[in-house]
Amino acid sequence: MNKFGKKPGARILLLAAMVVLAGWWSLRADTSLKWKLSKDSEALVADAKLRDEIFDALDAAEKAGTDPRITHFNVRVATAFEKDGKERVVVGGNVEYEVPEGIHGETSVLNHVTALYGADTTRKQVRFLAFFAQQCGGGASCGDCRDYQMATTDYEHLLVACGQASDRTVKVTRFADQIVCERNFPEVDSAKIPLPAEELRRLVQSAEEARRGGVTLFTKERHTGAAALSFAGKTYRAAGADDAAFHYRYPIGGLLQQAMTERDYFLRAIVISGENGEWPVVNYRDRQYGYEASSFNQAAGKPPIVLILSNGRGQFRMTTFESALPSAFSTADFMPEALKTFLATHTTDK
Numbered sequence: 001m002n003k004f005g006k007k008p009g010a011r012i013l014l015l016a017a018m019v020v021l022a023g024w025w026s027l028r029a030d031t032s033l034k035w036k037l038s039k040d041s042e043a044l045v046a047d048a049k050l051r052d053e054i055f056d057a058l059d060a061a062e063k064a065g066t067d068p069r070i071t072h073f074n075v076r077v078a079t080a081f082e083k084d085g086k087e088r089v090v091v092g093g094n095v096e097y098e099v100p101e102g103i104h105g106e107t108s109v110l111n112h113v114t115a116l117y118g119a120d121t122t123r124k125q126v127r128f129l130a131f132f133a134q135q136c137g138g139g140a141s142c143g144d145c146r147d148y149q150m151a152t153t154d155y156e157h158l159l160v161a162c163g164q165a166s167d168r169t170v171k172v173t174r175f176a177d178q179i180v181c182e183r184n185f186p187e188v189d190s191a192k193i194p195l196p197a198e199e200l201r202r203l204v205q206s207a208e209e210a211r212r213g214g215v216t217l218f219t220k221e222r223h224t225g226a227a228a229l230s231f232a233g234k235t236y237r238a239a240g241a242d243d244a245a246f247h248y249r250y251p252i253g254g255l256l257q258q259a260m261t262e263r264d265y266f267l268r269a270i271v272i273s274g275e276n277g278e279w280p281v282v283n284y285r286d287r288q289y290g291y292e293a294s295s296f297n298q299a300a301g302k303p304p305i306v307l308i309l310s311n312g313r314g315q316f317r318m319t320t321f322e323s324a325l326p327s328a329f330s331t332a333d334f335m336p337e338a339l340k341t342f343l344a345t346h347t348t349d350k
């Protein structure tokens with residue numbers, strides 16, 4: 001007989017209380033642990049195995065380690081797939097370090113898969129990346145992570161899942177929705193480009209001249225030059241430059257840095273020139289730089305930067321960074337007031 005067994009009445013009461021408590025705990029565990037797909041996500045996750053893998057990945061992502069010491073914004077991500085008859089779950093997390101630099105969740109998890117199982121597994125077995133978030137917004141990967149996912153996965157079929165901590169709903173989208181191929185930038189007659197003809201001619205010539213420079217010791221085929229016109233009427237240009245550490249310097253990023261160095265923060269148009277007769281490739285990382293700069297325009301009530309592709313034969317494609325990098329984010333989203341104050345106190349274009 002145990003210490004609670006002296007009076008039968010008390011024993012029954014205690015047992016009843018234990019049963020109620022146990023039931024409450026299991027109910028609580030059920031509601032807090034079960035993921036469920038949002039209605040509009042069900043069509044994208046056709047088979048039950050894939051759905052279970054997404055849920056298993058979200059459970060693992062919830063516990064993934066991160067070190068976002070600057071923003072304190074955690075990106076916890078994981079994927080799951082079958083390998084040698086077993087389910088494998090691989091996690092990734094973001095890390096930030098000064099100046100501000102970062103290893104992002106997407107590159108972290110995919111590199112982790114490659115380190116454990118090889119590049120072929122990353123390309124053929126990874127069907128989704130699952131993010132664990134307090135709140136799932138419409139945000140997508142940064143430009144650099146888009147480049148990395150395109151380079152390492154079967155990105156045309158890759159899914160992106162976001163599991164929301166508060167109600168355990170899981171929203172699934174296609175990674176392909178984050179991609180806009182240069183072929184899909186609308187081709188336009190030069191008369192439709194909102195620049196005086198002479199200005200456009202000068203920018204094209206300047207971008208072509210820039211392309212003759214830069215550094216191309218490792219770059220194959222993709223070398224480009226870029227030239228920009230600011231609202232203050234100044235032009236800037238830059239070419240891509242590679243290096244032994246593979247820290248590529250991008251042409252749009254390069255000319256933006258020059259303009260910003262001169263406190264000329266608002267650009268009107270950027271022209272990119274590729275190999276003669278070829279449409280230039282605009283990497284997503286470079287689109288991210290352009291998108292950030294275009295959000296400066298928006299913060300100051302100016303139109304977005306016009307992005308113009310030239311194939312060197314008088315033909316043009318025209319778009320904006322907002323269209324070329326769907327669902328992007330910039331400082332304007334995170335700290336709009338700080339950005340406005342910064343621009344007001346730094347710009348020379350009053």
Ligand SMILES: [Zn+2]
Pocket residue numbers: 104105106141142143144145146
């Ligand atoms: Zn990223």
